Amino acid sequence: MKNLKIINVRFFAQTSSVLRMTGRELMKKKFSVVGTNVIREDGFDKVTGRAKFADDYKFDGMLHAVMLRIPETHAKINSINYLEIENDASIISIITSADIPGSKKVGMIKNDQPIFCDEVVVTPGDVLAMLVGEDVSRLRSALSKIKIDFSPLPVLTDPKKSLEPDAILIHPELGSNLIIHHPLRKGNIEKGFDESDQIIEQTYTTQLIEHAYIEPEAVIAIPLGVNGVKIIGSIQNPFSARRIIAAVVNLPLDKVQVIQAQLGGSFGGKDDIMCILSARAAVAAIKVNRPVKIRYTREESILESYKRHPYILNYKVGFTNSGKIKAMKIDILADGGAYCSMSPFVTWRSVVQATGPYEVENVHTDVRAVYTNNPYTGAMRGFGSPQPIFANESLMDEIALKLGITPYEVRKINGLKAGSITATGQKLQNHDVNLLTVLNVAAKDTDFLNKWKKYKKDKSIVKKYDFTKSVFNDSQFIEPDQLIKKGIGLAVSYRGCSLGAEGIDAAACYLSFQNDGTAYLLSGLAENGQGLRTTFSIIVAEELGITTDNIFYLETDTSRVPDSGPTVASRATLMGGGAVKNAAEILRGRFEELIQEEWKLKSEDEIVFRDNKILTTDNRSLITFKDLCKLAASRGINLSTIGWYKSPNVDWDEHTGQGDAYFTYVYGCQIAEVSVNLGTGEVYLDKITAVHDPGTVINKLGAEGQVYGGVTQGAGYGMLEEVTTENGLIRELNFDQYLILTAKDIGEIKPIFVEGKEIYGPWGAKSLGEPTLELTAAAISNAVSNATGNRFFNLPLNLEEVLLGKKLRPVEVKRGSLR
Amino acid sequence: MISLKFILNGKQVTVETEPSIRLLDLLRAKLNLTGTKEGCGVGECGACTVLMNGKAVNSCLILAAQIEGSEIVTIEGIANGNELHPIQKNFLKYGAVQCGFCSPAMVLSAYALLEENPNPTEEEIKDAIAGNLCRCTGYKQIIEAINESAKELTTR
Numbered sequence A: 001m002k003n004l005k006i007i008n009v010r011f012f013a014q015t016s017s018v019l020r021m022t023g024r025e026l027m028k029k030k031f032s033v034v035g036t037n038v039i040r041e042d043g044f045d046k047v048t049g050r051a052k053f054a055d056d057y058k059f060d061g062m063l064h065a066v067m068l069r070i071p072e073t074h075a076k077i078n079s080i081n082y083l084e085i086e087n088d089a090s091i092i093s094i095i096t097s098a099d100i101p102g103s104k105k106v107g108m109i110k111n112d113q114p115i116f117c118d119e120v121v122v123t124p125g126d127v128l129a130m131l132v133g134e135d136v137s138r139l140r141s142a143l144s145k146i147k148i149d150f151s152p153l154p155v156l157t158d159p160k161k162s163l164e165p166d167a168i169l170i171h172p173e174l175g176s177n178l179i180i181h182h183p184l185r186k187g188n189i190e191k192g193f194d195e196s197d198q199i200i201e202q203t204y205t206t207q208l209i210e211h212a213y214i215e216p217e218a219v220i221a222i223p224l225g226v227n228g229v230k231i232i233g234s235i236q237n238p239f240s241a242r243r244i245i246a247a248v249v250n251l252p253l254d255k256v257q258v259i260q261a262q263l264g265g266s267f268g269g270k271d272d273i274m275c276i277l278s279a280r281a282a283v284a285a286i287k288v289n290r291p292v293k294i295r296y297t298r299e300e301s302i303l304e305s306y307k308r309h310p311y312i313l314n315y316k317v318g319f320t321n322s323g324k325i326k327a328m329k330i331d332i333l334a335d336g337g338a339y340c341s342m343s344p345f346v347t348w349r350s351v352v353q354a355t356g357p358y359e360v361e362n363v364h365t366d367v368r369a370v371y372t373n374n375p376y377t378g379a380m381r382g383f384g385s386p387q388p389i390f391a392n393e394s395l396m397d398e399i400a401l402k403l404g405i406t407p408y409e410v411r412k413i414n415g416l417k418a419g420s421i422t423a424t425g426q427k428l429q430n431h432d433v434n435l436l437t438v439l440n441v442a443a444k445d446t447d448f449l450n451k452w453k454k455y456k457k458d459k460s461i462v463k464k465y466d467f468t469k470s471v472f473n474d475s476q477f478i479e480p481d482q483l484i485k486k487g488i489g490l491a492v493s494y495r496g497c498s499l500g501a502e503g504i505d506a507a508a509c510y511l512s513f514q515n516d517g518t519a520y521l522l523s524g525l526a527e528n529g530q531g532l533r534t535t536f537s538i539i540v541a542e543e544l545g546i547t548t549d550n551i552f553y554l555e556t557d558t559s560r561v562p563d564s565g566p567t568v569a570s571r572a573t574l575m576g577g578g579a580v581k582n583a584a585e586i587l588r589g590r591f592e593e594l595i596q597e598e599w600k601l602k603s604e605d606e607i608v609f610r611d612n613k614i615l616t617t618d619n620r621s622l623i624t625f626k627d628l629c630k631l632a633a634s635r636g637i638n639l640s641t642i643g644w645y646k647s648p649n650v651d652w653d654e655h656t657g658q659g660d661a662y663f664t665y666v667y668g669c670q671i672a673e674v675s676v677n678l679g680t681g682e683v684y685l686d687k688i689t690a691v692h693d694p695g696t697v698i699n700k701l702g703a704e705g706q707v708y709g710g711v712t713q714g715a716g717y718g719m720l721e722e723v724t725t726e727n728g729l730i731r732e733l734n735f736d737q738y739l740i741l742t743a744k745d746i747g748e749i750k751p752i753f754v755e756g757k758e759i760y761g762p763w764g765a766k767s768l769g770e771p772t773l774e775l776t777a778a779a780i781s782n783a784v785s786n787a788t789g790n791r792f793f794n795l796p797l798n799l800e801e802v803l804l805g806k807k808l809r810p811v812e813v814k815r816g817s818l819r
Numbered sequence B: 001m002i003s004l005k006f007i008l009n010g011k012q013v014t015v016e017t018e019p020s021i022r023l024l025d026l027l028r029a030k031l032n033l034t035g036t037k038e039g040c041g042v043g044e045c046g047a048c049t050v051l052m053n054g055k056a057v058n059s060c061l062i063l064a065a066q067i068e069g070s071e072i073v074t075i076e077g078i079a080n081g082n083e084l085h086p087i088q089k090n091f092l093k094y095g096a097v098q099c100g101f102c103s104p105a106m107v108l109s110a111y112a113l114l115e116e117n118p119n120p121t122e123e124e125i126k127d128a129i130a131g132n133l134c135r136c137t138g139y140k141q142i143i144e145a146i147n148e149s150a151k152e153l154t155t156r
């Protein structure tokens, strides 16, 4: 990779006071497979078209199901009349909520989402019932013959009105539209503002966006009679799906087998929606006693699946004239849409990280998520961090501008260091707190300071148009050579790894060697396209000195491996990888014992596993790994095991928002370089430099891929992506209107890894997938400001925002948090 | 029902089909060639790309009846048994595959490009895959893989 640099922390030992302060040993283990380019385990099947995604499965006698909906945002269903289709031979069964043997409402956290909404519709994606038959097009035409009598109800789309006393209630039985409130109180906020020389107050908003995985949702349920039901689907978290399906069909967990097909992208998005689709398919399959497939079109996918929360973020920050932040008061409102989904957890990450990676003595934060009739929002790569990062990193630049210092200096003055106390009162220790290191590396690599100052001076006077007049005078036109302006901007972040105080955090792995030296490997975490199988194979290969092609990764199946919690929160490498390393260590221990006995070694003699061989430290080859397995098998040694990894405990006081929120953190800095066309408002991404400390990099190709993909998604979030709604109804239902970046829209991306030391995870490997995405929009916004001299408060920075500083829209259309 | 004669992955085939179905459905449902994917159904994502007479086309926008007498190549026709085509090998080598849903179509778009233009510039590569959406990779490693394939194929 020409663009890639791996920087060992040792390199910075002389220059960085941060690292010297940790005073720890900085030498790293020498790896043979870890950190090299390994071809992905499932690659062959994927480039030849043999990989089977959910919709590629077919079974004898398989039926299809289509959904019944009404184009209403909020309505009471009075009756549904199926009379006209009752004798339609193409319909094998009508599935309604009466067919559900178990729970009729489900949810990841709160059971507020009906499998079939036959009493009331609270958002347009809601499904009333389902038709099952052989031919999808005939089923679809039958849908229009069903007579639905409904009474429209008042619609609530503005989250700011959700908590007003006279607001209509989305779920009246809950008594309030408040989904969750996370307070955080640290220090004395009044005192903090008193001690400040200056105060800035600012409101930021972010938009609703779609995951836009290229594979739409698909699932097949296969009835197994007394043995329950088997599910194959595009499912991000097979164990969550199993729990929900079991509750809905009223079967014990062991009678619900969930198999993950190759997953065509998820990014947090194929969780709740897939649990619900799987449950619907299971209900139907059990009822008609035939396999039933549900497969969404893109329009249905965008209509019904959950999205990223739009946020309204109010920040008030007090700071001294020397640039030190004294106090931050933050008030965040998240639009949860019609269902709770993961809102409590998403917003919990926001409350922990809302100040940004800065030492702030006095913090007063409130984060609330509320119900509306909008499309519901849940987990999406980033998970409650891109929104506050856009706000707090914009704010840092504003502080810098006010004080006449650079964005670099203001972050250096306030940034977290080893031993710093975070907003939640947690002391950062036991790992390299590399925030300032990644900042320094990024700034140096891009020549940030010189460029920033130059572009700032360079900027032409951006014309302030007077849009009340229909004709411009000459002085309002920009000279052609003044049209393109360059800008550079940066953003930094810290991110808590894994689930933190969200829940129990443990993962399992099954590893079984055969007597010819090959192995089966299976983790309880799922391959979502991110390359987890390859990463895990590398860990086994490294620990046992073998090559990854000897390891066969089994398909993810809830009946074959213990529940390992969800594959979310960038926890796969850290937690799942930890379990894989544990399994490999257990088996290595058994091998070592055998070798010691067999070759009569002394217990202090070191045994080396390398190049598919077992060696002594003086390089004497004892046996090949293959023969070792044969020998072990012949001695009756158990060559299979379950590995386990449990995270250290975290603690959290939900009333004060204080505690050790996460057991460790990762740090990142991204710098965006842009060209802005002042005539049209177009922003061209020239280059993004992404410096991340993910701990040890295990899977190098995969890590680079995470950076390229995350930055590109983050840039889409920053510049263009947006789901708008008209009275709750989504306007962008396919890729002709919902635009994501193409190969032509993204400039150079340069990943740089700073591998900080860490005591947790396999050889200190932590998280990368989400950090890569969360910073990009903020960095771009700061860069566009550097180019134009205008600040931006509302994502995305599309043409109108950049040119006019506002969004153009028909009166009735709602854009994210904006009215 | 009509009877369609065309060349599929190098072999002459005849299939009976309703004339109104899409080429995409003919391939996936009738012929079991599931390497061709549907991502949008409206010609925007490119996941359904196949080669029709050497050109990369969206099979969701082509009716089965239109392919009479044409030569169609799907992803299943690119590798020679288990021997991968250089483009496929380089996709693996350069990490151009993540979830893999877009990959068959990307490989085919690259294939069509290199047949027509063996020495493409980076801009030309981007143009050739601009109709293929990928949500995972940010396109960088895909572009690199195509670029390397071009070099490899021209020096052979």
Ligand code: FES
Pocket (backbone or CB within 6 Å): B037, B038, B039, B040, B041, B042, B043, B044, B045, B046, B047, B048, B049, B058, B059, B060, B061
């Ligand atoms: S499915 Fe044909 S272009 Fe998307």
Ligand code: FES
Pocket (backbone or CB within 6 Å): A214, A264, A265, A529, B096, B097, B098, B099, B100, B101, B102, B103, B133, B134, B135, B136, B137
């Ligand atoms: S690899 Fe997932 S869409 Fe391209």
